[in-house]
Amino acid sequence: MTSIGRPRSLLRRIVQNIDWVIVTLVAGIIALALINLNSAGTGDWSGKIQVQMRWLGLGTIAAVIVASLDYRVLHRMAYAAYLGGLGLLGLVPLIGVMRNDARRWLELGDYQFQPSELMKILLIAALARYLSDRPSKAPRKVRHLIVPFIMFLVPVALIVNQPDLSTGIICSLVALTILALTELSLKSILALMTTGVTLFMLGWAFFMHKYQRSRIDVWLNPEAYADNEGYQTIQAMIGVGNGGFFGRGVRQGTQNTLDFLPYGDTDFPFAVYAEEWGFLGAAMVLIMFAALVLWGLGLASQARDRFGALLCVGVSSLFFFHVCINVGMVLQLLPVTGITIPFFSVGGSNALAMMLGIGILLSVSRSRHQRG
Amino acid sequence: MTSLREPDDLRALRPRLQAMVLVVLLALMVLLGRLCQLQVLEGEHYVRRAERNFIDTIEAPALRGRIFDAQGRPLASNRPAYTLYVTARPRVVVETDDPGARSQTGSRVPLSDAQIDALADLVDFVDAADREQFTAAIVRRRDRDEGIYPFAVRGNLTWQEFARIQTRKDALGDWLEIRESARRFYPAGELTAFVTGYVGEITPEGLANSAGSYRPGDRVGKTGMERQWENYLRGRPGKRSRVVDVHHHPVKDPPRDALAALPPDEDPIPGQDVYLTLDLDLQRVAAEAFADKPAGALVAIEPDTGRIVAMLSVPAIDPNRWQQPIGRDQYKAWSESLLKPFIDRTVQEHYFPGSTYKVVSALAALDDPTFDPEKTITCDGYVNYGGRRFKCTHKHGPVNLEQAIVQSCNVYFYTLAIDTVLSLERMELFARRLGLGERTGIGINSEAKGRIPTEAFEAREGTYQRGVRLNSAIGQGNVTATVLQVAVLYAAIANGGRVMTPYIVDRIETPDRRLVLQNKPQVRRDLEPVLPADRDRIHAGLTGVVNNELGTAYSERLGSVVVAGKTGTAQVGALDKKNKNPKPGPIPGFDFTQDHAWFAAYAPADAPKIVVVAFVEHGGVGADAAAPIVMKVIESYLGSRSETPSRAAPAASPRRCPAGATSKRSSATAAPRPIAPSPSPAPACPATARSAPRRPSPKRQVLPDMSPRPARPRARAAPAARRRPTSRRARSTPPRRSPPRRRSCRDRPSPPVHRARPARPGGLAVTSIGRRRFIAPALLAREVLP
Structure with a gap:
C-alpha cells in the first residue's frame, strides 16, 4: 500500500502520473459536445445546457477524486457499493419520479438522479472484483458463471422494470464483455450467444412491448413510416447527409435549426453534429471515441493487476457500446433505442457516471507502472 | 489479495484484449464507412431532401x-x-x-x-x-x-x-x-x-x-x-x-x-x-325594353361586319352569385324554374322562326325561274290541302310577293308550297346558305344548330306529310332557328348577301396593352352570286312591313329612321299548349298558350347599320310584343350616333341588286313610303343575274360610300378595330395567302380555319381564328409574350 494519506505529495503525484491522453481526449470530446448541445438547443447557454454543465462539473470533481485514489480502494468497496446501488434501484419504484411513463429518477432537491446510470459503474466494479478474486487457469465453464450472471441480472431486471430497456441492454453488454474477457471458453461464448439469441426470440414473441417490436419494423423500412415512427430516423439521416464533407457550420444546419430533427439533444445529437460539422468533424469525433476505447483496452493490458484490467475493459466497453449503438442508430445501422451518446446527450446522471469511469481509467493508468 | 499481483494471469488476457481491439477497429471502420456513404457519396440526395423540408x-x-x-x-x-x-x-x-x-x-x-x-x-x-x-x-x-x-x-x-x-x-x-x-x-x-x-x-x-x-x-x-x-x-x-x-x-x-x-x-x-364588341349602353336599353317580359332574347349586330353590339337573354342569373356558394334550395329553384334561367336564349335554344322565316321562303321562290313575284294570289283566310285546312291571320285578298311579306300572308306562301315553287329542297338550300341549320360559329355557350327539315329528315322523324312543306314555308313545322341565326340571316339580307360570322370579341390585349389578337369581320359565305337578282323585292317588302299602312309593324314605325323588318308570331307546339301552366303559381306575362313573338329588323333601311332581332317567349303577337323592343334598341343605337353625320344616307346606290335591277330598286329605296308594288315586270332579271359572269360589280366602287361609317368617337377602340373594310378584298382574309381558297369556299360552309397572320408592326404574331370556336392552347397566349 502506498501512502495515500500524505496530502503534500498528492498533487505532485497526480500531475506526474496523470494520463494526458485520456484527459486531452475527454476534454476535447466534452468541448465539442457542449458546442453541439448549444447548437441543438436554442443557441444560448441557459436551460438544459447549464444543468448539463453543472453535472459535468460534479462529474469532474468525482473523477479527480477517483483518479487520485488508488483504484484498489474500489476493490475493497465494490460489493458494498454494488449493494448500495441495488438499494437505490430498489427505491426507484417506491419513491421515484414518474416521467414519460417511466419511473427512473430519484429526486434530491433540485437534482434528479438516475440510479441506473451509477449502477453501470458499480456493476463493473463488482464484477471485476468477483472475477479477479477467483482467477483460474483452466477455462471456466458456464456453471462457473452462475454467480456473476446473478450479479448483473438482478440490477438489469430492476432497470428493465422501470422500464428502461436501453440501460438494461448496456449493462448486460458490458457485463458480458467483462465475462468474455476472463477466459470463458469459446464454447461457452458460443453457448451464451445461442442462449442470448433464443432469449431474444422468446422475448420478441412474448415479452416485448409493442412499441419495441415495431421499432424493428421501422428500422428495416423507415420510409413506410416517414410521417410517424420512422420520422426521426429519416430526418436524422437527412441531417447527416445534408452535412456533406465539410458540414454546414455551427447553428447553420437546416435540419437542426429549423426543428426538423427531433431529439437533437438526447437521442440524435450525433445527427446534429454530423450536419453541422460534416464528415470531417464526425469522423474526428468517432476516432476520438475509438482512441479513448482503445487506450482503455491498452491500459487493461498494462494494468498492475487483474482487477484494474477488468475495470478498464468494463469502462472501455461502456463507452464503446454507448457510442457504437447510438451512432449506429443515427446512421440507421441499428434500430432506434434510447441509448445515448456520452457527453453529447443531455443527462446529468449519465455524465456523472461517465466521468466516474474516466476517473477509474485515470486511476488505473496512474498506477500501472507501480508494480508491487 | 494475492490475485491482484499475478502478472502472468494478465498476460493470459492479452489475446482476448487484442480481439477486442480488432472488434473496436472494425466497428469504427463500419461507422466511418457508413458516414462516408451518407455524407459524401449520397450527400446530394440528402441535401435535396433537406431542401424539400424547408423550402x-x-x-x-x-x-x-x-x-x-x-x-x-x-x-x-x-x-x-x-x-x-x-x-x-x-x-x-x-x-x-x-x-x-x-x-x-x-x-x-x-x-x-x-x-x-x-x-x-x-x-x-x-x-x-x-x-x-x-x-x-x-x-x-x-x-x-x-x-x-x-x-x-x-x-x-x-x-x-x-x-x-x-x-x-x-x-x-x-x-x-x-x-x-x-x-x-x-x-x-x-x-x-x-x-x-x-x-x-x-x-x-x-x-x-x-x-x-x-x-x-x-x-x-x-x-x-x-x-x-x-x-x-x-x-x-x-x-x-x-x-x-x-x-x-x-x-x-x-x-x-x-x-x-x-x-x-x-x-x-x-x-x-x-x-x-358589345355596347353596354345598348345592352342596358335592350334589358330595359325587356323589363315586363319574363323571358326572351335579343341580338343586335352590325350587318357589314358581324360585330355583335348587344346580346341579351332574359331571365339571367347575376354571375356574381356564383362567386359565393349557392344553396341547394336556390339551385333547385333555378333549375326547376319554367323560365329556365340557365339557358342562353340567344344561342342555346332554338325556336320556330315563324314569319321571320318568310324571307327564306321568298328567296327560294324567287330562285324558281317559273315564279312570277308580281302575280297575285288571293287570300281567303285559309287554304285547304291534303284534307287539312291551313289558316291565315285574316283574309288578305289578292297579294303579290311584296305584299305577302308586308302583310305576312300565310296563304300566299302555302299556295307557293302547294304549287311546288317552294319545295323542301329549295327552301333548305336557301336556309342553309343563309346560315340556318348550322352553328354561327360564335363559339360561346354551346350553340344550338337549329333544324331545317328535308324530306329525308321528315321521313326519319315520321312526320312527313305533304302539309309539312306548307308549314315549313312559314317557319313552322320542323323549322327551328336560334335568335342569333335569325340575326345573321337578316344581316345577310341587309348587307346584300354576305353571311357573316358573328363575333363578340374585338381584340385581346395584355395588361400593358399590347395586342395579342385582333378579330376581323369574316364573311362566312358570300351569297351574292347565287341569290336571285330581284331579291330587292324582299327588301321592299321588309321596308313595307314597318312603313306601309298595311304592314304588320306599321304601328311601331319610328319617326326618325326608316326601319325594315319582319314580324313573326310562332305558334307554340301542341304539347306546350296542352301543358297549360303545369305548375301552380303562373308567372305573370308568361302564358304557355301564347305564341312566341319575333321581330327582326335592320335600319336605316337604305343603308343598314344595325340588325336587331328580338324574341319574346310566349309573348304573343310579334308586332305587339317584340317590335317595340327592337325599335327602342334601333332608336338608341342610331340616335346615339346621330351627332355624327351619316355619309351613307344620300348614297342611293344599287346595293342589294347587283345588276339589272336598278330601276326596280329605286322605287323601293328612294321613296320608301308608301311603297307601291313595283310595276316593272323585268322578266329577264333573275335569269340574267344568275347567268351573268362574275362581273367587276359596281359594288366595288359603291361600297366605300356605303359601308364605312365615319369613325365613331370611341376613345378606346383600337385603330385596327375601327378600320372599316374599304373593299371586298379587305373584308375577307388576306388574298396573298390563299386567293384560290377564297373563291372555292364561298358557297360552302368554310371549315374552321386557323390562320397565322403576318407579324404586325409591334412584332407580335397575331392570330386570327377562323370560326372563333377555337380555343387556343395556353401556350399560344404565352408565345406572344416576351
Whole structure:
C-alpha cells in the first residue's frame, strides 16, 4: 500500500502520473459536445445546457477524486457499493419520479438522479472484483458463471422494470464483455450467444412491448413510416447527409435549426453534429471515441493487476457500446433505442457516471507502472 | 489479495484484449464507412431532401384578365379577397416537460373531426349541404398523402368570416392559413350574364383532364367569355419560395445555405384582357325594353361586319352569385324554374322562326325561274290541302310577293308550297346558305344548330306529310332557328348577301396593352352570286312591313329612321299548349298558350347599320310584343350616333341588286313610303343575274360610300378595330395567302380555319381564328409574350 494519506505529495503525484491522453481526449470530446448541445438547443447557454454543465462539473470533481485514489480502494468497496446501488434501484419504484411513463429518477432537491446510470459503474466494479478474486487457469465453464450472471441480472431486471430497456441492454453488454474477457471458453461464448439469441426470440414473441417490436419494423423500412415512427430516423439521416464533407457550420444546419430533427439533444445529437460539422468533424469525433476505447483496452493490458484490467475493459466497453449503438442508430445501422451518446446527450446522471469511469481509467493508468 | 499481483494471469488476457481491439477497429471502420456513404457519396440526395423540408413554394396566383365592352367599360374585373387554406395532416407539436426544452415535433396527425367542426363553426354556410361539402373536402384530403400540403378549402371569405377565423387562428392551430387572393366581380351583373359567363371552382373531371395545369380549388370559366377565353384570361401563376421550419412557419433569419438553396421567384403573368364588341349602353336599353317580359332574347349586330353590339337573354342569373356558394334550395329553384334561367336564349335554344322565316321562303321562290313575284294570289283566310285546312291571320285578298311579306300572308306562301315553287329542297338550300341549320360559329355557350327539315329528315322523324312543306314555308313545322341565326340571316339580307360570322370579341390585349389578337369581320359565305337578282323585292317588302299602312309593324314605325323588318308570331307546339301552366303559381306575362313573338329588323333601311332581332317567349303577337323592343334598341343605337353625320344616307346606290335591277330598286329605296308594288315586270332579271359572269360589280366602287361609317368617337377602340373594310378584298382574309381558297369556299360552309397572320408592326404574331370556336392552347397566349 502506498501512502495515500500524505496530502503534500498528492498533487505532485497526480500531475506526474496523470494520463494526458485520456484527459486531452475527454476534454476535447466534452468541448465539442457542449458546442453541439448549444447548437441543438436554442443557441444560448441557459436551460438544459447549464444543468448539463453543472453535472459535468460534479462529474469532474468525482473523477479527480477517483483518479487520485488508488483504484484498489474500489476493490475493497465494490460489493458494498454494488449493494448500495441495488438499494437505490430498489427505491426507484417506491419513491421515484414518474416521467414519460417511466419511473427512473430519484429526486434530491433540485437534482434528479438516475440510479441506473451509477449502477453501470458499480456493476463493473463488482464484477471485476468477483472475477479477479477467483482467477483460474483452466477455462471456466458456464456453471462457473452462475454467480456473476446473478450479479448483473438482478440490477438489469430492476432497470428493465422501470422500464428502461436501453440501460438494461448496456449493462448486460458490458457485463458480458467483462465475462468474455476472463477466459470463458469459446464454447461457452458460443453457448451464451445461442442462449442470448433464443432469449431474444422468446422475448420478441412474448415479452416485448409493442412499441419495441415495431421499432424493428421501422428500422428495416423507415420510409413506410416517414410521417410517424420512422420520422426521426429519416430526418436524422437527412441531417447527416445534408452535412456533406465539410458540414454546414455551427447553428447553420437546416435540419437542426429549423426543428426538423427531433431529439437533437438526447437521442440524435450525433445527427446534429454530423450536419453541422460534416464528415470531417464526425469522423474526428468517432476516432476520438475509438482512441479513448482503445487506450482503455491498452491500459487493461498494462494494468498492475487483474482487477484494474477488468475495470478498464468494463469502462472501455461502456463507452464503446454507448457510442457504437447510438451512432449506429443515427446512421440507421441499428434500430432506434434510447441509448445515448456520452457527453453529447443531455443527462446529468449519465455524465456523472461517465466521468466516474474516466476517473477509474485515470486511476488505473496512474498506477500501472507501480508494480508491487 | 494475492490475485491482484499475478502478472502472468494478465498476460493470459492479452489475446482476448487484442480481439477486442480488432472488434473496436472494425466497428469504427463500419461507422466511418457508413458516414462516408451518407455524407459524401449520397450527400446530394440528402441535401435535396433537406431542401424539400424547408423550402415552401407558394403559387402566386395570376390576376385573371378582365373583360371590357366596346367603350372599355369593365364587364368582369377582380376584387381583393381572402382564401382559407387548410393542412389536413399537420405535424403535431410534442411538448416535453423540461422547461428549458424546445418543443419537439414528430408525427403527422390527421385533423380530428372535432377540429374540423370547430373550423366549420366559423364559416357561414348557405345550407347544411354546403357545410357537409366543406367538411367532406377536408376529410377527403386528410386521408391522402397530399394532406401534408395546405389546400384552398374556401375562397372569397366574407369580412365576417375572415375576422372570425383570424381571431381564432392561433387557438385552432398551425393547420390554418388565410392568404390574399382575388375574386371575380361582374359590374354589370345579370345584364351581361350570358356574355361574360362566370367562373367557378374546377370540377374533379376538369382537374383530371387538365394534365396538371390546374390545382384543386382553382377557379375556371364555366360559361360565356370566361369559358371560351379561359386560356387567355387565366394568365400563368408564378412561384414564390420561402424558408419554413417544421411548423410551416416562415423563418425570419434562416441559415445562409437555406437561403442560397431557394429557387428563384417567378412572377405571375397576369391574364390577358378581352375587349368585346358589345355596347353596354345598348345592352342596358335592350334589358330595359325587356323589363315586363319574363323571358326572351335579343341580338343586335352590325350587318357589314358581324360585330355583335348587344346580346341579351332574359331571365339571367347575376354571375356574381356564383362567386359565393349557392344553396341547394336556390339551385333547385333555378333549375326547376319554367323560365329556365340557365339557358342562353340567344344561342342555346332554338325556336320556330315563324314569319321571320318568310324571307327564306321568298328567296327560294324567287330562285324558281317559273315564279312570277308580281302575280297575285288571293287570300281567303285559309287554304285547304291534303284534307287539312291551313289558316291565315285574316283574309288578305289578292297579294303579290311584296305584299305577302308586308302583310305576312300565310296563304300566299302555302299556295307557293302547294304549287311546288317552294319545295323542301329549295327552301333548305336557301336556309342553309343563309346560315340556318348550322352553328354561327360564335363559339360561346354551346350553340344550338337549329333544324331545317328535308324530306329525308321528315321521313326519319315520321312526320312527313305533304302539309309539312306548307308549314315549313312559314317557319313552322320542323323549322327551328336560334335568335342569333335569325340575326345573321337578316344581316345577310341587309348587307346584300354576305353571311357573316358573328363575333363578340374585338381584340385581346395584355395588361400593358399590347395586342395579342385582333378579330376581323369574316364573311362566312358570300351569297351574292347565287341569290336571285330581284331579291330587292324582299327588301321592299321588309321596308313595307314597318312603313306601309298595311304592314304588320306599321304601328311601331319610328319617326326618325326608316326601319325594315319582319314580324313573326310562332305558334307554340301542341304539347306546350296542352301543358297549360303545369305548375301552380303562373308567372305573370308568361302564358304557355301564347305564341312566341319575333321581330327582326335592320335600319336605316337604305343603308343598314344595325340588325336587331328580338324574341319574346310566349309573348304573343310579334308586332305587339317584340317590335317595340327592337325599335327602342334601333332608336338608341342610331340616335346615339346621330351627332355624327351619316355619309351613307344620300348614297342611293344599287346595293342589294347587283345588276339589272336598278330601276326596280329605286322605287323601293328612294321613296320608301308608301311603297307601291313595283310595276316593272323585268322578266329577264333573275335569269340574267344568275347567268351573268362574275362581273367587276359596281359594288366595288359603291361600297366605300356605303359601308364605312365615319369613325365613331370611341376613345378606346383600337385603330385596327375601327378600320372599316374599304373593299371586298379587305373584308375577307388576306388574298396573298390563299386567293384560290377564297373563291372555292364561298358557297360552302368554310371549315374552321386557323390562320397565322403576318407579324404586325409591334412584332407580335397575331392570330386570327377562323370560326372563333377555337380555343387556343395556353401556350399560344404565352408565345406572344416576351
